[in-house]
Amino acid sequence: AQSVAQPEDQVNVAEGNPLTVKCTYSVSGNPYLFWYVQYPNRGLQFLLKYITGDNLVKGSYGFEAEFNKSQTSFHLKKPSALVSDSALYFCAVRDPGSSNTGKLIFGQGTTLQVKP
Amino acid sequence: DTEVTQTPKHLVMGMTNKKSLKCEQHMGHRAMYWYKQKAKKPPELMFVYSYEKLSINESVPSRFSPECPNSSLLNLHLHALQPEDSALYLCASSQGSWVYTGELFFGEGSRLTVL
Numbered sequence: 001a002q003s004v005a006q007p008e009d010q011v012n013v014a015e016g017n018p019l020t021v022k023c024t025y026s027v028s029g030n031p032y033l034f035w036y037v038q039y040p041n042r043g044l045q046f047l048l049k050y051i052t053g054d055n056l057v058k059g060s061y062g063f064e065a066e067f068n069k070s071q072t073s074f075h076l077k078k079p080s081a082l083v084s085d086s087a088l089y090f091c092a093v094r095d096p097g098s099s100n101t102g103k104l105i106f107g108q109g110t111t112l113q114v115k116p
Numbered sequence: 117d118t119e120v121t122q123t124p125k126h127l128v129m130g131m132t133n134k135k136s137l138k139c140e141q142h143m144g145h146r147a148m149y150w151y152k153q154k155a156k157k158p159p160e161l162m163f164v165y166s167y168e169k170l171s172i173n174e175s176v177p178s179r180f181s182p183e184c185p186n187s188s189l190l191n192l193h194l195h196a197l198q199p200e201d202s203a204l205y206l207c208a209s210s211q212g213s214w215v216y217t218g219e220l221f222f223g224e225g226s227r228l229t230v231l
Binding site: 044111 | 156157158159161164172206220222227
């Protein structure tokens, strides 16, 4: 079965320090991977995606993610965290059974708390 | 700012009421989605419309009835809901040609409370 795991419910980091939010996946075929962020009482915002090509993907707000096929991981990273990065982060993979629609399989989410 | 607009932002309804949630996008996207999200949980897919036809119904109870009047609009009609249906309802859209972009564009959501 296709699945996405985010092993940490919460990640705490001090402002200015690097951050990593972990994601592993299990999907048949080549994965289409995504990160979304959700600020309180808001909808989800797309951060970045991996479809093919370079394993290091750069996205919005200074975030990047590294695709590692051997470890089936797609960890989200940022070199220097900001307090405003505090939010709920979701990793997602496209359901390979969906053809021309974007059915996503989401991880459980990781709350990022950046302290001043 | 989001380019997917949802109304109303908040809705309180009784279990016998009939109400509707509305969603609009003007990005020329041909796929539109309804998701349900409980607090601090991932969104759960409810329905997908592709080129104005219902392509996915994730076994949603019939008290939720989707409608796609045209490629820019998506409605969710609500009737005889239960308190456990209280949640944030998110609309999203994507290009019909999923292969080329892949990302979903979400609205801000409609927060529904069923009394």
